[in-house]
Amino acid sequence: MSEELFIQGNEACAKGAIRAGCRFFAGYPITPSTEVAETLARELPKVGGSFVQMEDEIASAGAIIGGSWGGTKSMTATSGPGLSLMQENIGYAFITETPIVVVDVQRGSPSTGQPTMAAQGDMMQARWGSHGDYEPIALSPSSVQEFFDFTVKAFNLAEEYRVPVFVMADEVVGHMREKIVIDDDIEIVPRKMPESKEDFLPFKNIENGTNPMPSFGQGFNIHVTGLTHDERGYPDTNNPDTHDALVQRLCDKVLNNTDKICSVKSKYCDDADTIIISYGAPVRSVIEAARKARAEGNKVGYIKLDTPWPFPEKQVLDLAADASNIVVVEMNLGQMYYEVNRVLRRDANVHLVGKIGGLMPTPDEILSKINKLGGK
């Protein structure tokens, strides 16, 4: 049995969170993400969960870190201005290896920008917004179904690697309504608890990098701090080796698993002269543009980045190896564009369709760029 619903992306996100086992939401409502909070305020208490409307976004991020250490899968949802405020605590979540999910329904920016209009201007903020070295995971949904699926996946990845995971949506996907199918059988990754209290080291430099996570009140000896810490969790800030081992492990636990984490979808790439790379809502226009181009006999393919972060280097390199032109389509003035350039190292052939103003690029706008490149 499965359930069919005609709902908004933000509602699908909230349903995905509950399905993934989220039982704590703390947030500060902000357009165009508000319906995520609204839905969870209504639905969480029905499943024994808690919803708190906080005084601001810094506190919201702090509250879900606490919720997670209390043993509860926790989430917040915001938009660009809120994500800016959360950055301090997001860094804290990385160094304390706290699984949380941060949903960002992106709107026109910088600053408070365009509350009711779509953008993808926070992509680099998700990557580099907090200070220091860390490796974020981010998923970008292109449909209401994916907003549900990727929210579930975000919780699974957060638990699997004990990291904050971003769901980088946009106003189009957040507010759009379409049919989704919720299956009965969905894989959920539970919190891995440590087995023995004897000689337990919560931040051990183990080979795969991810330790099981105790929660407060279970009787484990544990200390959680944003300072550089040893394997016990105690501050050890002047020892270069401790810092190197800790931060390297935090990065490696993601980087050594990119094969499992990174995901792309692609079509028509095998013989393509031009490959379009995109993510989020604009993918919808890209698919239509590629189909129209093919119908006219032009060899155009596309790559959809399910996970902008970590950037799916291997997949993009493999798929784009033989294309003469790469066109990156995004709702900003060039963010993932620079990442594509970095990975392909072919600056002259990487082009940008970067649209700001609040509307997603149309298939014709993408086609006209491709035609300018020689119609292939």
Next chain:
Amino acid sequence: MRTEIRIGGFGGQGVILAGIILGKAASIFDKNEAVQTQSYGPEARGGASKCEVVVSDAVIDYPKVQRPDILVAMSNEALIKYIVDLKDGATLIVDPGTTDIEDVREFIDEHNIKVFNAPATKTANDEIGLKIVANIVMVGAITKITGIISKDAAIESIKSSVPKGTEEKNIKAFEAGYNLV
């Protein structure tokens, strides 16, 4: 086939709900594909409100409306602003109580637009005694005029979209709209 519908009016008229009902009817109950999108300003009521629905028998990629096949105007501002996007031979449904068709007569004649009057606000007031169901009256008129959704699907969709306890009044409003044309 892809059909693009745009409904325009004031915030508070229920333009968005009308679009949700159409989309849900098409996708869940008629088993077609549908996407509903909207645009709105920061104000809750009184500002311009626009709702778009794309209905197709195939998967819908680009979700927005570019050249509507059907425009439903529930305010004169929406009528004047959106008529210029219509395809030649498209269908225009207006509420004569809130629009003045003469303002766009030239475009209608030049582009062979098929015009239907659906006095939704007046019907809601006179027949149901509730101005707020004008949007559902309009759903009835859209269903009858365009055939974009089946009548059964429309009714099921309304029942599952309106607040509990108001189903009967809303179905009555739908029937009144369906019988207008």
